[in-house]
Amino acid sequence: MKGSITKYFGQAMTGQGWKNLYKDIVREAKEVYFLKGIFGFNVSNLLKEIGYHYVNKGHDIEFFYDPLFENTIQATFIKGIDTLFLQSSKPSIEPTQLGTRDKVISFYECLDEAILIQHGERLKQLSEEAEKWHDQCFASLQMAIQIHDEWEEATQQHMDWKALEEQREELFDQIFNGILLNKTGVLTHRLFGTLTPDGAKDFLRNITRNLEKRYFIKGLPGTGKSTMLKQLAQDALKRGFDVQKVWCGLDSKSIDMVILPELKLCIFDSTAPHEYFPEDGREGDVIFDITKHCQLSDEAEAKIEEISKKYRKAILRATNYAKLYAEAEKEIREILDQATDFSKWKKQSSFLF
Known part of the structure; x- marks a missing residue:
């Protein structure tokens, strides 16, 4: 009998910056595999493969998704045996119980340096673009939260x-x-x-x-x-x-x-x-x-309508910047996938099954 799959996000883009729950999830686990490296999308496919491996053995699992890319996994949690497989380089989460709970699998050596050098200038340009759109996205979300606070103040009075x-x-x-x-x-x-x-x-x-x-x-x-x-x-x-x-x-x-x-x-x-x-x-x-x-009074309803319009505009701006941020990140990750030596990748992945 196959197990079940439950889906969550492991991170959220909030008005206060990235909200990351992975440290909380690490604390739930009895065994954690920290996957370290500079990753493209290959790591998501590996985490899915691990998840389906355990589902087929009858375990219930949880997939934790990347907010930037649909169907992209950042972590897999195997319930029952409480084992977590985590892409721990982005966001950066470090092991704290080496020798007992925590195990590190490094994929840094799987990248072909020659291919990275070939795409070096483009990677630099994309990294700068991603940082710019990232900052504007979160600035818009911060503005949205401030506007939402105004909205809350307007309703609380009534x-x-x-x-x-x-x-x-x-x-x-x-x-x-x-x-x-x-x-x-x-x-x-x-x-x-x-x-x-x-x-x-x-x-x-x-x-x-x-x-x-x-x-x-x-x-x-x-x-x-x-x-x-x-x-x-x-x-x-x-x-x-x-x-x-x-x-x-x-x-x-x-x-x-x-x-x-x-x-x-x-x-x-x-x-x-x-x-x-x-x-x-x-x-x-x-x-x-x-x-x-x-x-609400008529006056309050009119005020809230204006606030809600400002709020929707701020969220729309944040969404548009998130799209630009994701486009730059997507090309970065695709280049990293091209630069991956799959013979080395397969060897390192074998430690996870």
Whole structure:
């Protein structure tokens, strides 16, 4: 019987810079293979091959995707045996438990120096272009976060926080039903979405496909969705439940989802850019609507409409810069693939199977 594949992003492009969860995932693992080198796209194919190898042996696995390129893998986690295979040069993550948990496989010697020299000037030009578009992308995302903060301030003035608290307490009572587990809850972290060169993308349907209960939170920016999710996570851990916090792909301080595996339940922010609705035929899908607690005046609605237009423009600019950044990175990686000595690559890869 084959195992299953769950998809996440390992990084997100946020208004505060790159958000990287790989250090958290490394801490979950009992064994980590750090793949070191200057890589093109070949390393993604290798990580997929490793994943499918274990899936065919019956293991459930997690693939962690690169935000810049669709279907490009940065890491593979084998559940059950808790083994992580990680492209650790970008982002740079170093082993901290050599001799026990951590193993390093170096691919630096797989590059043909003569081919690199042949493309040296072009690589230099592309690297400068990539850095320029990278910086402009994140400057636009930083502006988007600042505008989003204005949006939140505009809605918070009109919130009935007491009514929200009462609704929240009813929900928590419904979810936990007084249950206290005689164990210590385990907290893990994941990312299900991010900005990409093609706009906002997420893996929500894949991640939640086997859950029996899904709560779809509907509410305006700044009305307490992330705060409520953090409170739910804290309460669940105190009760002994395992918790998975799923972080926001734009604001690195905010979370968009909480998964409680033992209850086969998740609750998530189901508003743009990851707006979802209950699916026909899924009895466990429930909308949790908090918009009723924010009664906006005509003046506030007009102000928010102007803010939302500015916000969309900032996100569009960031997306366009992300596309240019990815184009430069793509050519760099293609040149690196051309410069790879596959006989050496195959020899080094053999240590991973």
